[in-house]
Amino acid sequence: MSLGKFFSRRKRDTEFAREIETHIAHEIDENIARGVSPEEARRQAYLKFGSARRVREEEWEFNTLRVFDDLWRDFRYSARTLWRTPAFALVAVIVMALGIGANTALFTVVRSVLLTPLPFKDPDRLIQLYEKSADNRHLYNYVAGGMYAAWKKQSPGIEQMGAYGLRTVNLSDSGGELPERAQWADGSWDLFTTLGVAPEIGRFFTASEDSPQGAPTVILTHSLWERRYGGDRNIAGKTIQLNSHPYTVIGVLPASFVYPDPHVQLWTALYHEEDPHQVQRVDVHNYFVVARLRPGVTLAQALSEVDTATKRVHMNHPTPFTSSSANARTLLDGVVHDAKTQLYILLAATTCVLLIACLNVANLLVARSASRRKEISIRASLGGSRIRLLREQVTESLVLALAAGAAGLPLAWMGTQWLIHSRPDLARVDAIHFDGTVLLFGLGMVALSGMLAGLVPGASFLRGPLLESLQETSRTNSSGSSSARLRKILLAVEVAFTVVLLTTAGLLLKSYQKLRSLDLGCETRNVLTMQFSLPDVQYDTSARKSAFFSVLLDRLHTMPGVKAAGLATSLPGQGYGGDASFSIPEHPAGTQTGLNAMIRAVDPGYFQAIGIPLLSGRAFEDRERLQAGLSTVIVNQSLARLYFPNENPLGKHIRTNIVGDANFEIVGVVGDTLWNLTEPKGPTMYFSILSGEWWWSSIAVRSDQDVSGLALPVQKLIAQLDPNLPISDVLTMEQSIGKSTLDANFTSMLVLAFAVIALLLAAVGLYGVLSYLATQRTSEIGIRIALGAQRSSVVRLLLFDGLTPAWIGLVLGLVGSGFTVQLIRNMLYGAQPLDWTIFTAVAALLLLVAATACAIPAWRASRLDPVQALRME
Amino acid sequence: MGGMKKPADVDMLKGTLDMLILRTLVMGPAHGHTIAHVIEHTSENVLDVEQGSLYPALHRLEDRGWVSSYWGASENNRKAKFYQLTAAGRKQLVAEAGRWRQIVEAIGRVMGESLD
Numbered sequence: 001m002s003l004g005k006f007f008s009r010r011k012r013d014t015e016f017a018r019e020i021e022t023h024i025a026h027e028i029d030e031n032i033a034r035g036v037s038p039e040e041a042r043r044q045a046y047l048k049f050g051s052a053r054r055v056r057e058e059e060w061e062f063n064t065l066r067v068f069d070d071l072w073r074d075f076r077y078s079a080r081t082l083w084r085t086p087a088f089a090l091v092a093v094i095v096m097a098l099g100i101g102a103n104t105a106l107f108t109v110v111r112s113v114l115l116t117p118l119p120f121k122d123p124d125r126l127i128q129l130y131e132k133s134a135d136n137r138h139l140y141n142y143v144a145g146g147m148y149a150a151w152k153k154q155s156p157g158i159e160q161m162g163a164y165g166l167r168t169v170n171l172s173d174s175g176g177e178l179p180e181r182a183q184w185a186d187g188s189w190d191l192f193t194t195l196g197v198a199p200e201i202g203r204f205f206t207a208s209e210d211s212p213q214g215a216p217t218v219i220l221t222h223s224l225w226e227r228r229y230g231g232d233r234n235i236a237g238k239t240i241q242l243n244s245h246p247y248t249v250i251g252v253l254p255a256s257f258v259y260p261d262p263h264v265q266l267w268t269a270l271y272h273e274e275d276p277h278q279v280q281r282v283d284v285h286n287y288f289v290v291a292r293l294r295p296g297v298t299l300a301q302a303l304s305e306v307d308t309a310t311k312r313v314h315m316n317h318p319t320p321f322t323s324s325s326a327n328a329r330t331l332l333d334g335v336v337h338d339a340k341t342q343l344y345i346l347l348a349a350t351t352c353v354l355l356i357a358c359l360n361v362a363n364l365l366v367a368r369s370a371s372r373r374k375e376i377s378i379r380a381s382l383g384g385s386r387i388r389l390l391r392e393q394v395t396e397s398l399v400l401a402l403a404a405g406a407a408g409l410p411l412a413w414m415g416t417q418w419l420i421h422s423r424p425d426l427a428r429v430d431a432i433h434f435d436g437t438v439l440l441f442g443l444g445m446v447a448l449s450g451m452l453a454g455l456v457p458g459a460s461f462l463r464g465p466l467l468e469s470l471q472e473t474s475r476t477n478s479s480g481s482s483s484a485r486l487r488k489i490l491l492a493v494e495v496a497f498t499v500v501l502l503t504t505a506g507l508l509l510k511s512y513q514k515l516r517s518l519d520l521g522c523e524t525r526n527v528l529t530m531q532f533s534l535p536d537v538q539y540d541t542s543a544r545k546s547a548f549f550s551v552l553l554d555r556l557h558t559m560p561g562v563k564a565a566g567l568a569t570s571l572p573g574q575g576y577g578g579d580a581s582f583s584i585p586e587h588p589a590g591t592q593t594g595l596n597a598m599i600r601a602v603d604p605g606y607f608q609a610i611g612i613p614l615l616s617g618r619a620f621e622d623r624e625r626l627q628a629g630l631s632t633v634i635v636n637q638s639l640a641r642l643y644f645p646n647e648n649p650l651g652k653h654i655r656t657n658i659v660g661d662a663n664f665e666i667v668g669v670v671g672d673t674l675w676n677l678t679e680p681k682g683p684t685m686y687f688s689i690l691s692g693e694w695w696w697s698s699i700a701v702r703s704d705q706d707v708s709g710l711a712l713p714v715q716k717l718i719a720q721l722d723p724n725l726p727i728s729d730v731l732t733m734e735q736s737i738g739k740s741t742l743d744a745n746f747t748s749m750l751v752l753a754f755a756v757i758a759l760l761l762a763a764v765g766l767y768g769v770l771s772y773l774a775t776q777r778t779s780e781i782g783i784r785i786a787l788g789a790q791r792s793s794v795v796r797l798l799l800f801d802g803l804t805p806a807w808i809g810l811v812l813g814l815v816g817s818g819f820t821v822q823l824i825r826n827m828l829y830g831a832q833p834l835d836w837t838i839f840t841a842v843a844a845l846l847l848l849v850a851a852t853a854c855a856i857p858a859w860r861a862s863r864l865d866p867v868q869a870l871r872m873e
Numbered sequence: 874m875g876g877m878k879k880p881a882d883v884d885m886l887k888g889t890l891d892m893l894i895l896r897t898l899v900m901g902p903a904h905g906h907t908i909a910h911v912i913e914h915t916s917e918n919v920l921d922v923e924q925g926s927l928y929p930a931l932h933r934l935e936d937r938g939w940v941s942s943y944w945g946a947s948e949n950n951r952k953a954k955f956y957q958l959t960a961a962g963r964k965q966l967v968a969e970a971g972r973w974r975q976i977v978e979a980i981g982r983v984m985g986e987s988l989d
Contacts, residue, residue: 005936012932015954019905019928022953026906029949050925059929 008062013056014434020052058789071395074374078396081142088368089400092361095761096404096449099354101411102754104442106347108416111441112432113339118332119256121196122292127299128334129161129289129306132324140327140337146275147313151289154309157297163270163287164192164260171266172241172724181533181728182224183263184242185568186273194292195259202236202251209250210269212276218268219477222255224265242268246535249402260288260335260432273359282313283321290331303328320594321581327780335463336427341827349504349754352497353761354445358452359494360761366457366487394454401450409442423746425739456490472789487769491805492812494765495850498758499813499842501635501822505755506838507821507831508748515660515741516828520572521681522735523611527733528707530714532694542692546625547695548721549689552601555717556701561710564702566609567689568602571698572673573737580685582656584643585663597639598675598682599658601689601697607634607670610700617650617668620688629691633664635670637672639683655686659693678829700733707732744829759849762809770802774861786866794862795855800855803847810846814839888929892973893920895958895966898940904953905931912951931956939965 005012024045031041082089117123129149130140148163155161166188172179189210201223209217218240220229229235239246247268269280270287278284293302306326312326333340376389394415413434420432539545549567556565569575579598583589604620605613615637624632625636633654640649653663664687672681689697701710711730718727731739738745774781781794821833833840897903897911908920908931939962947953958966963964 016928016932018952019954022904022947023906024946025951026949026953030910048924050923050924054927059932062929068976158931159938231939453973535894 003603005063006068009060012063013060016056016059017052017123020049020527021211024049024052027149073518074392074395076400076401077392081396082399085368085371088364091402092405093403094362095357095360096354096406096453098413098757099350099357100401100404100408100442100713101349101415101443102350103354103445104412105415105419106343106350107441108412108434108438109419109426110343110347111437113336113426113428114332114343116428116431118259118335119197120331121816123331125159125293125295126195126331127291127328128331129291129300129303130327130329131285131310132325133326134320134324137849138333139216140329141323142285144282144285144323145279145287145462146317147310148289149280150282150313151306151326151410154312155291155302155305157302157305159292159294160190161289161291162194162195163188163289163777164191165270165287166264170488171726172244179724180533180725181726182265183341184266185260185264186266186270188270189767191270191290194290196292197254197257200254202238204251205269210271211350212272214269214272216242216245216247216272217250218242219251219253219267220249221253221257221265221267222743223262224260225252240264241689243533244535246691258428261427262424262430267799271373273477277605282317285317285321285323288334293411299328299330307480321596330389337559338743339356339427343826345504345747345824346750349501349751352501353754354449354756355499356494356758356761358449358498359456359490360765361397361400361449361453362456363487363490363765365393365453365493366490366770367768369416390458393458394451395871396448397454397748404449405442405680407448408446409439412438412442418793423742425742457486487772488805489761491765491769492809493679493848495762495806495809498755498762499817499846501751501755501758502822502842502846503626503814503817503838505748505752506819506842507824507828507833507835508744508751510835510838511828511831512611512741512744512748515677515744516675516737518677520677520737521671522739523702524733526581526629526703526705526707526708527610528701528703528714528730529574529698529733529736530711530730531696531728532718533809534694534725538724538771539695542626544692545695546690546692549603549692550625552699552718552721555721556699556714557605558712558716559713561705561713562701563704564605564609566603566606566700567697568606568610568700569600569694570675571610572612572675573677573733573734574675574698576675580656580658582654582685584652585655595643595682599687600684601687601691601694603689609702611702612673613671615669615671616648617666619668619670620686622690623689624688626692629688630659630693631665632667632688634668634670634684634686635666636681636684638681639685640669642683656685658687660689677737683828684871686773700731702847713832744827747827754823757845762846763853766802766806767851769805770798770854773801774798774857777861778864781861781864782868785864791862795858798858798861799851799854802858803850806847806850806854810843813846814843817842875974880904889973890926891934892966892969894927894930894934894938895969896961898956898958899966902943902955902957904943904947904955906940906947906953911956934962937965938983 027045027048028038028041031044032038039293118126121127129143129151131143132139133141143163145163148161151158152161164185166183166185171182187205189207190206193203199219202219204219205217206212207789208214220235225231225235232238235249240249241247253267262606274286291302293299303326306328310326311324373589380386380389395549416432416434421424436596469685534545534548539548553565553567556562559565576820577597577598578776581594581596583592583595602620604622604624607614607619617634620629621635635649635654643649649666649669652666654666655661663684670686672679673684675684685695687693699714701707701714702738703710715727715730719723729736777798784794785791817839818834825833893912894908897908900911903911905924905927908929908988909924912922931941931942932939935942935956939959941959942954942956944952945955
């Protein structure tokens, strides 16, 4: 039996009917020709043919697939039933569509980001290696060049190892394109072979190019090659300018190579770029290390080899900054690190919402099947099979789920697109795509939610006497008690899930609020920031760099609308910005190990411009430029407290190797600032940027009004000073903080949205159950009121009934939250997982919503006219 | 629900009817009414085709690709569905006719012996 015949049987039947008609017409013609009267001719013709209907029906049956036919009938029956209650159907479909849509969208992201292997050869053998700082504060720390070299020699379990570092570069070429600042990575020559990629065009570095004496070479990423060089297939051998130095393009990476993140545009050779002395050191942590395990070697085995090698290096170079242990994780984990927890939290939240949605629909279906109890009982007693009744119920919920899927899958697609656009910083965001697997998952979700929502209420058909309900009348007050109990259980579970979502959202939100309200230690309102870096060809002397900074400052100060302007190599909140170890000549030599502070270079007006308080001493002065600027240092409060406890740091000295080993006199102490919102503040040293020893800087411009209007004028001003100098990261201070808290903001907002949906669903559920119970008990309430019961006691009676599942669910949910929040404790900043204010607020909110949802039907019931109620029978 | 089950012996007849229909169509395309008449007349009214089963048989043959059909004008200018033998149908007819002859001969031999 073919499906084609099954679906075309209606057409075939009509054709058959016409064929029979023709046949009978011919027979009549023939009979008339034989001289029979037309009347008789017709009679005989029909008699001879027999039952046309029977033949047609037989053929129809023959063309029919039983299963399909039954399914189709159930389907139409369900669709008709649902059509009669459009409000119910619409609510159920919307609820499920939201659940299915959100869940499928998150699945798409989780699959692409966390589950799809990286596009490298045998990606399961690739790992990333790290140093572990002695105080365990940096579990996955950068690796020092000397350490990497030691690992390479002493880890037999590793087939190949490569390293890379990240930096930014000014990119220009003779093609007439504007100069730009690009993210740049320098990789060891064996990095690409370790990863197992082949170039799309040309070749990778050779070992001799990856050395200080090698010729300068560069490899382009596919996206840069397409964007800036128009996909020129003859690019290999051409020369481009990086920081005004000529580099020969030797190859282009394939499009699939988006590593370590989409921002990296070019690759140069590690040992050619880095300072040969620096790259040998074991205590300057700068690089990422990727390794390929030999077949059969586990991550733990390789880690123990590398760890031993680290300990050996530490013994030979026992400086405070030489790590004594190593760490490792899979390369995929290294790439996605932070995204993992976030995405799993969101996936869990959407699964919760989908579950709640299913429970809600199940709940609504229970209510409906309860109101159809009599019909069902009659059908069962007339011999209708229980399986058949169950099948009808499941079909009905499947029809709902299908409709929800039809709405939810486009929703999922839109959700995914939205996520890609709003989170371009997400790891592997380029790998996210919607495909057949996602569609299958969505259909699976549709089937699962349909089954779940249908089986729960349908299960009651399979057990218990159906006949009993025939004997029930609405005067027996126990009517429908078993289905009411089922609904209450469903509700309690629903409420419990809602509570878990609410507490999670509350905690994440609180943590985000804390993050946003943090004091960076400087002015953040109406501050515009941007970055640049001076190429060392044109700016080859300290004098030239210093002069540029001076002119730039002068021009900025006189610009209309600018209230204050300052330069710093790294602004508050813009990251670590480098550090240096030092000693204090005034202190006894033996007591000083591991003195270390972050470094910033700033201009004389910087502290005042950005509102960092000067606590004692003075700021830099204009005369402290070039050599004269290399004898003074300003420290922050943390440094003063940590290294000069109980003494005045002013006038003391700091000996450090910034530009050759030298002493710097401490001339001022300023307030602390945060370099990263989620990291504790640390000791910091400020030097004079006018010394000309620094070639990059951030500009901070402060204004009285909205500062974003100044972005263009400032850029134009810089273009006047040097038309070839690219500017990057033009952001207001608030935007740049927003960027760094995007993660927290995003996750907490989404979870909150899901929690609100869940709360709404729970409220709808509570309202539905209580309305139903109240209707069931109409006559009972009528009798009570007729016998003189107070209306308030009726309200109380019903409220108690409705709130029971709410508080049971609440208790369950609070206990569940207690466990759940432990899972997200890593994501919380400044918030305790067991924050009693959140738990109390959630409980109060939930009870309030529950009480409101229950109050309406209870109040309505209390206003029943007893006479009316009793007459309703 | 399932249709009425037919007695088992009809199955053999069905096969025979198929063969008779195919044989009739050798002479050219015909519609159902003509086919029934031709069978009745050539068999000198011994074989009375049950007209109700003629059409399901025709449809079956069409499904198997042994005949094809088209709507055309009949001899007295009615729109009728004509059936036509296909190449596969011709092959099938040869095969069935061969088997039929074998059976008839075999039955004849059996009947001849037992009558002796």
